[in-house]
Amino acid sequence: MTDTSTQPSGPVLAADGTPLKRSLNRALRRQKIRALMLIAPLLLFILITFIWPIAQMLFRSVENQIVSDVLPSTVASLADWDGAEGTTPGDETFYALTQDLMAAVVRKDHTRLGSRLNYETTGISSLFRKSGRKVDDMGEVYTDQFVGLDDAWEDPATWVALMADLRWVAAQSEWDGEGDEPAFRLNADAANALPKTAAAYQTFATTIQIEDNDSPTEEEPWNTVYLALYADLSADASTQVDGAQSELIATAAAEVGSFETEDLRASFVDIDEDWDTHDTWSTIKTYSPDLTNGYFLNAVDLQKTPDGSEWRPENEQIYIELFWRTLLMSFAITASCILLGYPVAWLLANLPMRSANILMILVLLPFWTSLLVRTSAWKVLLQDQGVINSLLVWIGVIADDNRLALINNATGTIIAMTHILLPFMILPLYSVMKTIPPTYLRAAKSLGATNWTAFWRVYFPQSVPGIGAGSILVFILAIGYYITPEIVGGTKGVFISNRIAYHISSSLNWGLAAALGSILLALVLLFYWLYDKIVGIDNVKLGG
Amino acid sequence: MSATASDAAFVEFERVQKSYDGENLVVKDLNLSMPQGEFLTMLGPSGSGKTTCLMMLAGFETATHGEIRLDGVSINNIPPHKRGIGMVFQNYALFPHMTVGENLAFPLEVRKMGKSDRDEKVRRALDMVQMGAFAGRRPAQLSGGQQQRIALARALVFQPELVLMDEPLGALDKQLRETLQFEITNLAHELGITVVYVTHDQTEALTMSDRVAVFDDGRIQQLAPPDELYEAPQNSFVAQFIGENNTLEGVVKEIKGDTCIVQLDSGDIIDAKPVNVATVGERTRVSIRPERVEFDKNRLSPYAHTLKATVKEFIYMGDIFRTRLSVAGTEDFVIKSRNAPDQTRLTPGREIEIGWLPQDCRALDA
Numbered sequence: 001m002t003d004t005s006t007q008p009s010g011p012v013l014a015a016d017g018t019p020l021k022r023s024l025n026r027a028l029r030r031q032k033i034r035a036l037m038l039i040a041p042l043l044l045f046i047l048i049t050f051i052w053p054i055a056q057m058l059f060r061s062v063e064n065q066i067v068s069d070v071l072p073s074t075v076a077s078l079a080d081w082d083g084a085e086g087t088t089p090g091d092e093t094f095y096a097l098t099q100d101l102m103a104a105v106v107r108k109d110h111t112r113l114g115s116r117l118n119y120e121t122t123g124i125s126s127l128f129r130k131s132g133r134k135v136d137d138m139g140e141v142y143t144d145q146f147v148g149l150d151d152a153w154e155d156p157a158t159w160v161a162l163m164a165d166l167r168w169v170a171a172q173s174e175w176d177g178e179g180d181e182p183a184f185r186l187n188a189d190a191a192n193a194l195p196k197t198a199a200a201y202q203t204f205a206t207t208i209q210i211e212d213n214d215s216p217t218e219e220e221p222w223n224t225v226y227l228a229l230y231a232d233l234s235a236d237a238s239t240q241v242d243g244a245q246s247e248l249i250a251t252a253a254a255e256v257g258s259f260e261t262e263d264l265r266a267s268f269v270d271i272d273e274d275w276d277t278h279d280t281w282s283t284i285k286t287y288s289p290d291l292t293n294g295y296f297l298n299a300v301d302l303q304k305t306p307d308g309s310e311w312r313p314e315n316e317q318i319y320i321e322l323f324w325r326t327l328l329m330s331f332a333i334t335a336s337c338i339l340l341g342y343p344v345a346w347l348l349a350n351l352p353m354r355s356a357n358i359l360m361i362l363v364l365l366p367f368w369t370s371l372l373v374r375t376s377a378w379k380v381l382l383q384d385q386g387v388i389n390s391l392l393v394w395i396g397v398i399a400d401d402n403r404l405a406l407i408n409n410a411t412g413t414i415i416a417m418t419h420i421l422l423p424f425m426i427l428p429l430y431s432v433m434k435t436i437p438p439t440y441l442r443a444a445k446s447l448g449a450t451n452w453t454a455f456w457r458v459y460f461p462q463s464v465p466g467i468g469a470g471s472i473l474v475f476i477l478a479i480g481y482y483i484t485p486e487i488v489g490g491t492k493g494v495f496i497s498n499r500i501a502y503h504i505s506s507s508l509n510w511g512l513a514a515a516l517g518s519i520l521l522a523l524v525l526l527f528y529w530l531y532d533k534i535v536g537i538d539n540v541k542l543g544g
Numbered sequence: 545m546s547a548t549a550s551d552a553a554f555v556e557f558e559r560v561q562k563s564y565d566g567e568n569l570v571v572k573d574l575n576l577s578m579p580q581g582e583f584l585t586m587l588g589p590s591g592s593g594k595t596t597c598l599m600m601l602a603g604f605e606t607a608t609h610g611e612i613r614l615d616g617v618s619i620n621n622i623p624p625h626k627r628g629i630g631m632v633f634q635n636y637a638l639f640p641h642m643t644v645g646e647n648l649a650f651p652l653e654v655r656k657m658g659k660s661d662r663d664e665k666v667r668r669a670l671d672m673v674q675m676g677a678f679a680g681r682r683p684a685q686l687s688g689g690q691q692q693r694i695a696l697a698r699a700l701v702f703q704p705e706l707v708l709m710d711e712p713l714g715a716l717d718k719q720l721r722e723t724l725q726f727e728i729t730n731l732a733h734e735l736g737i738t739v740v741y742v743t744h745d746q747t748e749a750l751t752m753s754d755r756v757a758v759f760d761d762g763r764i765q766q767l768a769p770p771d772e773l774y775e776a777p778q779n780s781f782v783a784q785f786i787g788e789n790n791t792l793e794g795v796v797k798e799i800k801g802d803t804c805i806v807q808l809d810s811g812d813i814i815d816a817k818p819v820n821v822a823t824v825g826e827r828t829r830v831s832i833r834p835e836r837v838e839f840d841k842n843r844l845s846p847y848a849h850t851l852k853a854t855v856k857e858f859i860y861m862g863d864i865f866r867t868r869l870s871v872a873g874t875e876d877f878v879i880k881s882r883n884a885p886d887q888t889r890l891t892p893g894r895e896i897e898i899g900w901l902p903q904d905c906r907a908l909d910a
Contacts, residue, residue: 443633443639445603445624446629446631446699447631447650447654447698448628448702449625450654451623451625457650462641
């Protein structure tokens with residue numbers, strides 16, 4: 001007798017007194033670890049090459065950091081603008097835009113931002129490129145006047161003394177010129193006294209350090225820094241700073257009242273009138289958050305507006321129709337694969353071995369030929385002057401001037417893709433049918449069922465798992481197919497994936513491509529779920 | 545034969561031949577006639593053509609030549625589903641996607657029977673095989689024996705007059721097989737149905753059937769009731785195939801009515817009953833059942849020929865003793881004796897004399 005039988009109420013114990021569950025777990029742990037180690041290479045491979053890129057790609061469909069990265073202060077100041085129809089933001093925003101754009105031009109970010117916003121409103125790309133070329137002249141009038149007051153304003157050392165943190169100055173002077181210069185640090189006092197100037201100078205210093213490997217100690221600040229200085233001093237003429245530059249600031253503060261000024265808005269509008277339009281600014285404001293649903297809205301023919309979303313103009317709506325077409329054609333392809341594949345699979349499963357092997361080779365033959373070759377062959381067969389049309393004309397079924405349009409439309413795509421995906425239907429069907437013993441049919445017939453009833457009531461229900469597996473394979477492959485629709489689909493037979501490919505490789509609107517791809521993925525999952533609800537996923541068999 | 549049997553032939557095979565490849569005949573000139581209510585077993589080694597015969601009767605194979613008649617009507621050109629023959633398969637062939645009840649209702653459904661009649665019949669058929677509580681189960685949830693009961697009920701539920709069974713108990717263990725053998729014969733006799741039963745298990749054939757047709761090489765070697773088959777095999781194949789058997793080879797020396805003298809190849813002379821030997825000098829193979837061999841001189845007729853034998857091995861089998869002897873040049877001559885209080889237990893090495901009644905030793909074809 002062991003302990004376990006004398007204590008039926010407590011946990012079952014192993015011979016050494018530990019709970020049986022724990023000692024079983026311990027015994028199995030080694031096995032589990034070994035199993036995990038065995039699959040680890042594959043797991044890693046899939047993680048790195050499949051799951052991670054997909055996650056990245058999906059993230060792109062909502063990611064929108066570029067606007068706030070490139071135009072941080074503009075975005076901040078746009079928060080105060082209500083975006084009402086027919087208005088443009090205030091002068092503050094144009095000041096912020098000048099500051100942001102100057103840095104962006106040096107970083108060469110403004111063209112990227114232009115292309116990004118151009119997806120939403122055409123013309124913004126050229127607007128940014130044009131403005132980028134001229135932005136470094138903005139505020140020059142202030143530079144000239146400050147330098148006119150005192151040549152010291154032209155000296156980088158003045159600015160360093162005014163703006164830099166003493167510790168940075170010390171670190172910079174110790175720097176031996178090897179490697180990177182210590183990153184610029186702002187003096188807290190200066191930041192308090194001259195906030196805008198400090199911000200502009202910080203941007204300037206950091207940008208030239210990173211982009212040009214220049215040192216703030218050697219470079220005269222951008223015009224935008226003088227513009228900021230003017231803004232600070234004119235806002236508060238009593239500004240004072242401590243230290244050597246107090247005199248300089250005091251003089252400048254006293255003089256700015258009489259400075260010649262520049263209207264930044266006018267300068268921008270002068271570069272391009274679009275800066276004066278509500279559309280431009282509302283696009284920037286709409287797309288200023290870090291995450292956006294704009295791509296997804298675009299992917300379903302909506303557009304994002306400051307107060308929600310609205311349908312695109314009728315003539316710009318393409319995606320919903322394209323999704324519909326992709327779905328319907330995938331269903332049609334799946335259905336024709338079932339219709340054509342079922343009898344073949346039945347033959348395969350029921351013919352004698354020798355003939356079945358030959359048939360199997362014929363079924364597998366397409367797998368051994370390049371997809372491109374097969375699709376091109378269909379082009380030869382289906383085209384207007386192609387084999388099929390010529391044959392039909394020759395035997396007189398159709399008139400020579402009335403040849404069938406079999407290619408560059410949905411028909412062509414369905415024909416070619418049915419052919420290409422047929423093996424994916426036949427093979428699972430075959431492997432399921434192979435497991436249905438012929439005695440079932442015999443039993444049904446001996447019980448009085450006609451051939452049809454025996455098939456429909458007894459054989460067919462047992463082959464449904466094969467149809468299910470084949471359909472899922474074919475449908476999922478079809479819904480994301482790209483090459484064949486591209487070659488034989490023309491304009492009426494292309495799928496959503498062709499559009500995705502276009503956005504990936506031609507328009508470079510990856511965000512939209514990612515959104516379309518995410519929707520496609522969601523659709524597939526939805527159909528998988530529906531299938532599970534209706535047929536049951538346990539009913540899918542790939543064999544045995 | 546059962547009491548309900550009538551003499552008019554119910555199932556008839558007339559000169560039936562079957563070839564699959566056009567070169568070899570699987571069934572050669574089959575003639576068979578069964579009265580209604582008979583339980584007939586087709587017994588034979590695999591490849592002997594018994595299953596082919598069954599399939600031709602069911603309609604799944606067509607006869608290459610000859611005629612098959614059911615109740616006087618030729619059914620050669622009637623498709624299987626119109627023959628109204630019930631069939632039980634070796635692997636049960638219960639439809640896995642239907643419940644037991646649905647399986648049983650299937651033959652009634654295809655006969656367009658109303659739902660209430662259907663339910664009633666299904667219930668009765670299930671009760672008949674003591675499976676009334678299982679109507680809602682799937683076949684996969686049943687054990688092999690239960691599945692075979694359901695298969696039997698399904699073959700009977702539409703009340704066919706003829707039921708074919710293709711090795712129905714082949715996949716079951718011994719005990720279950722014996723129970724079901726008993727149940728099947730009882731059911732068949734109660735319902736008065738005609739049964740053609742195919743098996744390669746001779747015990748099954750002997751215990752269940754009214755008549756047994758022993759198949760070999762595409763022919764019926766012997767068609768007889770079990771006792772006749774066992775005790776009076778018509779040829780050496782049947783003698784070998786049914787039960788345990790000792791064979792000795794020799795030449796016919798003399799024929800006197802229903803006894804003959806055979807000189808064995810060892811030179812010994814024995815008594816036998818001529819079965820299919822006709823002329824003196826013909827080679828023959830004599831067959832003696834182990835339990836008909838006698839070594840107690842008192843029980844033999846005084847004029848009987850005897851053979852000298854040496855005991856080689858003695859096996860205690862509980863109800864019987866099985867003793868292997870060396871007789872007339874063969875080393876595997878077996879005798880069986882009942883384990884009775886007065887029975888002698890032979891020890892290996894002992895020299896004895898054996899003999900038998902002439903009618904128990906059958907001189908068959910060589």
